[in-house]
Amino acid sequence: xQRPNTATLSGFMDLTPEYQAAFDKIKQTIANxxxxxxxxxxxxxxxxxxxxxxxxAGGDTEKQIYEMTRGETDLALRFDQTVPLAVYVANKQSxxxxxxxxxxxxxxxxxxxxxxxxxxxxxxxxxxxxxxxxLPIAYDAEVIAILNDIFTELDLGKFTIRIANRKLxxxxxxxxxxxxxxxxxxxxxxxxxxxxxxxxxKEMLREIGLDEERILRVFEFIELDGTNADILRNLTVMxxxxxxxxxxxxxxxEVTDLLAAYDNVKIDLMIVRGLDYYTGTVFETILxxxxxxxxxxxxxxxxxxxxxxxxxxxxxxxxxxGLSRLFYVLTEIGxxxxxxxxxxxxxVIPFGESQIGAANLLANKLRGEGKRVMVLYDGxxxxxxxxxxxxxxxxxxxxIGENEVTSGRYGxxxxxxGEEVQEVL
Amino acid sequence: xQRPNTATLSGFMDLTPEYQAAFDKIKQTIANxxxxxxxxxxxxxxxxxxxxxxxxAGGDTEKQIYEMTRGETDLALRFDQTVPLAVYVANKQSxxxxxxxxxxxxxxxxxxxxxxxxxxxxxxxxxxxxxxxxLPIAYDAEVIAILNDIFTELDLGKFTIRIANRKLxxxxxxxxxxxxxxxxxxxxxxxxxxxxxxxxxKEMLREIGLDEERILRVFEFIELDGTNADILRNLTVMxxxxxxxxxxxxxxxEVTDLLAAYDNVKIDLMIVRGLDYYTGTVFETILxxxxxxxxxxxxxxxxxxxxxxxxxxxxxxxxxxGLSRLFYVLTEIGxxxxxxxxxxxxxVIPFGESQIGAANLLANKLRGEGKRVMVLYDGxxxxxxxxxxxxxxxxxxxxIGENEVTSGRYGxxxxxxGEEVQEVL
Numbered sequence: 001x002q003r004p005n006t007a008t009l010s011g012f013m014d015l016t017p018e019y020q021a022a023f024d025k026i027k028q029t030i031a032n033x034x035x036x037x038x039x040x041x042x043x044x045x046x047x048x049x050x051x052x053x054x055x056x057a058g059g060d061t062e063k064q065i066y067e068m069t070r071g072e073t074d075l076a077l078r079f080d081q082t083v084p085l086a087v088y089v090a091n092k093q094s095x096x097x098x099x100x101x102x103x104x105x106x107x108x109x110x111x112x113x114x115x116x117x118x119x120x121x122x123x124x125x126x127x128x129x130x131x132x133x134x135l136p137i138a139y140d141a142e143v144i145a146i147l148n149d150i151f152t153e154l155d156l157g158k159f160t161i162r163i164a165n166r167k168l169x170x171x172x173x174x175x176x177x178x179x180x181x182x183x184x185x186x187x188x189x190x191x192x193x194x195x196x197x198x199x200x201x202k203e204m205l206r207e208i209g210l211d212e213e214r215i216l217r218v219f220e221f222i223e224l225d226g227t228n229a230d231i232l233r234n235l236t237v238m239x240x241x242x243x244x245x246x247x248x249x250x251x252x253x254e255v256t257d258l259l260a261a262y263d264n265v266k267i268d269l270m271i272v273r274g275l276d277y278y279t280g281t282v283f284e285t286i287l288x289x290x291x292x293x294x295x296x297x298x299x300x301x302x303x304x305x306x307x308x309x310x311x312x313x314x315x316x317x318x319x320x321x322g323l324s325r326l327f328y329v330l331t332e333i334g335x336x337x338x339x340x341x342x343x344x345x346x347x348v349i350p351f352g353e354s355q356i357g358a359a360n361l362l363a364n365k366l367r368g369e370g371k372r373v374m375v376l377y378d379g380x381x382x383x384x385x386x387x388x389x390x391x392x393x394x395x396x397x398x399x400i401g402e403n404e405v406t407s408g409r410y411g412x413x414x415x416x417x418g419e420e421v422q423e424v425l
Numbered sequence: 426x427q428r429p430n431t432a433t434l435s436g437f438m439d440l441t442p443e444y445q446a447a448f449d450k451i452k453q454t455i456a457n458x459x460x461x462x463x464x465x466x467x468x469x470x471x472x473x474x475x476x477x478x479x480x481x482a483g484g485d486t487e488k489q490i491y492e493m494t495r496g497e498t499d500l501a502l503r504f505d506q507t508v509p510l511a512v513y514v515a516n517k518q519s520x521x522x523x524x525x526x527x528x529x530x531x532x533x534x535x536x537x538x539x540x541x542x543x544x545x546x547x548x549x550x551x552x553x554x555x556x557x558x559x560l561p562i563a564y565d566a567e568v569i570a571i572l573n574d575i576f577t578e579l580d581l582g583k584f585t586i587r588i589a590n591r592k593l594x595x596x597x598x599x600x601x602x603x604x605x606x607x608x609x610x611x612x613x614x615x616x617x618x619x620x621x622x623x624x625x626x627k628e629m630l631r632e633i634g635l636d637e638e639r640i641l642r643v644f645e646f647i648e649l650d651g652t653n654a655d656i657l658r659n660l661t662v663m664x665x666x667x668x669x670x671x672x673x674x675x676x677x678x679e680v681t682d683l684l685a686a687y688d689n690v691k692i693d694l695m696i697v698r699g700l701d702y703y704t705g706t707v708f709e710t711i712l713x714x715x716x717x718x719x720x721x722x723x724x725x726x727x728x729x730x731x732x733x734x735x736x737x738x739x740x741x742x743x744x745x746x747g748l749s750r751l752f753y754v755l756t757e758i759g760x761x762x763x764x765x766x767x768x769x770x771x772x773v774i775p776f777g778e779s780q781i782g783a784a785n786l787l788a789n790k791l792r793g794e795g796k797r798v799m800v801l802y803d804g805x806x807x808x809x810x811x812x813x814x815x816x817x818x819x820x821x822x823x824x825i826g827e828n829e830v831t832s833g834r835y836g837x838x839x840x841x842x843g844e845e846v847q848e849v850l
Contacts, residue, residue, distance in 0.1 A: 004476040006512045006734045009500075012472065014513065016520050017465035017527070024466055036792045038769025038799025038819075040442035041449055045546055046471070046532065047437065047491070051429040066472070066500075068493040070536050075434075075491075087431045088439065095441050097766065097816040101799060102442070107471065111495050121470055131803075138781055138802035145785075258781065309431045341522065344463025356563055356683065360570075367461045374463025374526060377563035378556075391522040394463075 011112070011120030013324055021339035023327050026154060027105060030125045030321055033149045034103035037142065039127050041103045044084035050074040053083055055308035056276070064110045077109035081126050082277065082302075082318070089130055090309035098132040099139065105323075117332070119324045128318030130305065135315035137251050140281040140301055141258035143319040147285055147297045148262055150321060156335055158288040159296075162268035165252040166278050166300070168235070169269070171245025172221055176214050184275065186210065190222055191272035222270045228256045231267045248280070255281055279303040281317065293329045297321045342392040344374035346412070349385050351401030359400045362410070362425055389415060400425070436537070436545030438749055446764035448752050451579060452530060455550045455746055458574045459528035462567070464552050466528045469509035475499040478508055480733035481701070489535045502534040506551050507702065507727075507743070514555055515734035523557040524564065530748075542757070544749045553743030555730065560740035562676050565706040565726055566683035568744040572710055572722045573687055575746060581760055583713040584721075587693035590677040591703050591725070593660070594694070596670025597646055601639050609700065611635065615647055616697035647695045653681045656692045676705055704728040706742065718754040722746045767817040769799035771837070774810050776826030784825045787835070787850055814840060825850070 008014040015023055031041070047068075053076050054062055066077040078084050081104045089096065104126045112118055127146050129139040144161055151159045169190070173183045185208040193201045198219075205215045224231045232253050240246075252267065259265045273282040280301035287296060299319035306314045330336040346366060350359035356377060363373045374394065376385055382399070389397045397413045404410040404425060411420040433439040440448055459466070472493075478501050479487055491502040503509050506529045514521065529551045537543055552571050554564040569586055576584045594615070598608045610633040618626045623644075630640045649656045657678050665671075677692065684690045698707040705726035712721060724744035731739045755761040771791060775784035781802060788798040799819065801810055807824070814822045822838045829835040829850060836845040 003734055004474060004480050006477060006515050008516065009470065009472060009474070009498075012470040014470060014516070015468070016517055017467060020467050021465070023468070035768050036797055038767055038772070038797050040446070040766075040768055042442060042445050043440070043448070045434065045437040045439060047434065047534075047546060049429060049434070052431060055429050066493050066495065068491050070491065073434075090431050091433065091439070092441055097813060099801070099803060101767075109472075121472060134803070136802045136804060142800065142802070258785070309428055341465075342463055342526075343460050343465055347463070360683070372461055372463050375567065376524070377561045377567070378524060378559070379561060388522060 009120070010114040011118065013119060013121065013328075016338070018338035018341045019331070021343065022336050023323075025339060026327060026336075027123065027125070027323060029153050030150050030323070031103065031105055033146055033153060034105075034125075034127045036149070037101065037127070037146055039101040039103040039146075041105070042085075042088060043106065044078075044081065044088055044104065046077055046107065046109075047075050048078060048084070048087070050076045052087060052309075053078065056083070061110075064112055066109050066111055079110050080108050081106060081124050081320075082128075082305075085126075085128060085130070085316075086306045086309055086314075089314055090306045090312075093132070093310070093312060093314075098130060099135060100130040102128050102130065104128070117325060117328050119328070122322060122324035125321040125323050126299075126318050127320075128316050131315045133313050133315075135317065137254045137281070138258060140251070140255050140317045143299060143317050144255070144259060144265065144281075144283055145262070147283075147299070147319045147321070148264070151285060151287075151297065156287055156330065159264060160286050160288055161262070161265045161283055161297075162271050162286060163252070163255065163265060163281065163283040164267065164269050164271035165248040165255075165281055166272070167244045167280055168248025168252055169272070171240060171242045171248055172238075174242050174244060175240040176210075176217060178210070178214075182208050182210070186218065187272060188275060190218070190270060191274060193222065193270055224267075224269055228265075228267045231269075232256070251280055273298060273300055277302045283319070290329075290333055290335075293333070296326050296329075340393065342374060342394055344372050344392070344394050346371055346373045346396040346398060347389050347392070347394040348373060348375045349382075349389070349397060349399045350375070350377070351382065351399055351404075353379060355400045355402070355405060358405045358425065362398065362400060398423075434545070435539040436543065438544060438546065438753075441763070443763035443766045444756070446768065447761050448748075450764060451752060451761070452548065452550070452748060454578050455575050455748070456528065456530055458571055458578060459530075459550075459552045461574070462526065462552070462571055464526040464528040466530070467510075467513060468531065469503075469506065469513055469529065471502055471532065471534075472500050473503060473509065473512070475501045477512060477734075478503065481508070486535075489537055491534050491536055504535050505533050506531060506549050506745075507553075507730075510551075510553060510555070510741075511731045511734055511739075514739055515731045515737075518557070518735070518737060518739075521555075523555065524560060525555040527553050527555065529553070542750060542753050544753070547747060547749035550746040550748050551724075551743055552745075553741050556740045558738050558740075560742065562679045562706070563683055565676070565680050565742045568724060568742050569680070569684060569690065569706075569708055570687070572708075572724070572744045572746070573689070576710060576712075576722060581712055581755065584689060585711050585713055586687070586690045586708055586722075587696050587711060588677070588680065588690060588706065588708040589692065589694050589696035590673040590680075590706055591697070592669045592705055593673025593677055594697070596665060596667045596673050597663075599667050599669060600665040601635075601642060603635070603639075607633050607635070611643065612697060613700060615643070615695060616699060618647065618695055649692075649694055653690070653692045656694075657681070673705070680706055698723060698725055702727040708744070715754075715758055715760075718758070721751050721754075765818065767799065767819055769797050769817070769819050771796055771798045771821040771823060772814050772817070772819040773798060773800045774807075774814070774822060774824045775800070775802070776807065776824055776829075778804060780825045780827070780830060783830045783850065787823065787825060823848075 189204045278300040282300035284295035285297035301317040305316040350356045366373045413420045614629045703725040707725035709720035710722035726742040730741040775781045791798045838845045
């Protein structure tokens with residue numbers, strides 16, 4: 001018989017139990033932080049009408065979505081959780097209380113060109129606050145504080161949250177008297193500036209049509225350095241008077257003021273976070289010792305969340321962790337180790353078939369005390385049973401034989417130290 | 426602008442936060458029981474090569490799968506978690522310890538004809554034990570005990586786990602000297618017998634070609650009643666001597682013996698659980714007061730798990746809860762009520778903008794004590810803020826104004842009783 005190729009599809013993650021346990025622990029940590037901030041969990045569908053997913057998205061997304069057809073309807077898998085959230089809010093606006101604080105931890109799909117560390121099926125862990133008609137800047141600070149708590153809890157070493165503001169950038173570029181096209185191209189160039197040399201970046205700006213003076217000013221802007229207070233002061237003395245710049249500066253000051261207690265939140269005006277969605281605050285998170293892996297948690301403010309789906313105005317701000325990629329790189333650089341091979345704390349082994357009943361009773365008693373207990377029913381010799389215990393690296397083992405049943409006592413063996421404690425059956 | 430149709434696709438579930446919280450609670454209860462039995466969690470991909478998904482499946486499944494193409498590869502969404510598990514075991518056999526006890530809680534997809542209470546995207550919650558080359562019947566009893574624990578924990582009233590054995594049925598039908606085709610057709614007829622009248626069932630058997638005597642014997646078999654001991658005794662005195670019957674009877678006796686402590690586990694020889702997969706023990710769970718909703722948890726033994734994917738022999742036995750459908754019917758019959766509107770236990774309200782810092786400090790202090798705390802940053806009048814607190818039905822509210830900051834004390838108001846307790850800021 002010809003067997004089908006069962007190899008895991010490229011770009012898909014299929015972890016062994018011990019790595020899955022490590023993955024789930026990170027996922028649970030993120031969920032716990034969302035919940036600690038009172039964010040409600042929702043679980044949106046993975047499939048939508050194609051027209052919904054593409055209402056805003058442009059070229060690359062269209063190429064990357066997984067499409068299918070069911071009956072007359074063109075469907076596709078979601079490529080992020082922001083569109084599903086926008087649809088959710090548009091559909092359920094009358095049933096929700098705003099500001100709506102919401103946590104989404106789920107899988108999304110992008111048929112990207114396959115390469116190491118890039119996933120086609122991956123988890124996003126999003127915390128968003130949605131306002132109806134209004135949403136104070138304090139919520140921008142809140143979603144950043146959530147990211148800060150997540151990476152503190154994950155204990156991956158020092159990290160920096162780099163923060164900027166799209167209105168500020170827009171206002172700055174307006175002050176340079178660029179055309180609309182030049183502004184968009186320059187924004188995109190800044191978004192890529194970190195990946196190229198200074199000379200290449202200059203060359204890009206020249207090609208966009210900026211003269212040397214404007215190029216110099218762009219450099220000065222994105223390279224503003226020092227404390228947050230220094231940067232805010234330097235921005236103020238630039239004396240740029242257009243509304244976007246002033247509004248962006250106000251927002252950036254307010255967010256950084258609210259986050260003054262977090263000394264790892266740094267203004268960095270190179271942060272753009274792509275051309276889609278964001279309209280105000282933008283941020284990303286870098287592990288200080290591993291800048292090479294790029295941002296591990298990012299997000300920003302988007303003021304037109306539901307515009308494609310309803311006439312009501314909704315504003316949002318959200319922070320997201322790309323969990324699958326994060327897990328992959330943490331494993332690669334050794335910051336995540338495989339976890340336990342079994343969730344069981346105790347393995348109960350009936351010595352023979354006639355002790356299965358007693359073993360089950362003991363297992364149920366221990367479960368009633370909140371323990372996680374596995375029972376091994378295989379009729380193997382005791383040596384092979386202990387081999388299994390070692391293979392799954394279970395912390396404690398209890399063998400229940402005739403003597404144990406008669407005496408009503410059993411030994412609970414610590415598999416690390418070898419110590420055995422007598423317990424009542 | 427023409428807006429796309431955002432209505433949730435038919436057959437997809439998109440719950441408001443308070444129903445989502447109730448759903449998640451059930452999901453967590455199931456996960457906790459799996460974990461209490463030491464089952465490891467895995468999280469398999471949702472997309473597979475089409476040839477993998479269809480290696481075993483037949484007509485209906487092929488029509489129902491969601492297919493897509495990426496590059497040269499025909500892909501489809503998984504329609505259950507058994508095929509993904511079989512692939513997982515085949516791929517990772519050298520990295521796993523057997524018996525492999527595994528929990529899968531995830532979404533699956535079937536493009537069924539849309540009707541009330543039938544889902545196209547739905548959760549399955551599976552606990553399976555996989556053996557390599559051998560798997561004692563005690564594991565059949567274990568996965569049934571897990572289902573029993575789940576429905577006990579869910580506290581949905583009395584329930585009955587109905588249990589049968591496919592080898593026993595096969596052996597019984599062999600004893601009637603039927604052709605292979607008649608055996609398969611009769612098995613299928615028994616699988617549907619509960620949904621039709623006795624006369625209709627008889628007519629089906631006649632059409633299959635059974636004579637009146639054989640029809641009578643089929644009736645006698647599936648209607649065996651009384652205690653489990655009664656039924657086992659009646660089966661024994663039938664004196665059917667083929668191997669399948671004897672083996673099936675041994676297995677059924679062993680499983681029910683191991684589950685003797687559970688008086689809600691009843692032998693019921695009408696249970697078939699479809700024509701695919703199962704080769705031994707089969708079972709389903711009925712809520713005693715709501716038999717009309719059908720089985721809420723079912724499963725069985727399948728002895729050829731990975732045959733389509735590897736030459737190594739693997740046996741499995743698993744129990745599954747179809748969570749989405751269960752949740753839907755429990756909501757319909759009033760057994761599940763919407764849960765809390767917010768996960769927050771305490772809402773902290775800064776009275777004015779200048780108290781945001783103090784409110785954040787308090788919120789973080791309370792979070793440090795393990796509390797789930799939401800902060801409301803909107804610059805509304807206090808009346809509107811309290812309206813929001815009532816709307817989300819948060820249990821406790823703390824308003825932080827100038828007085829609170831000055832005195833270092835604040836009132837924690839119980840929103841149900843109206844009581845207010847003074848606490849230190």
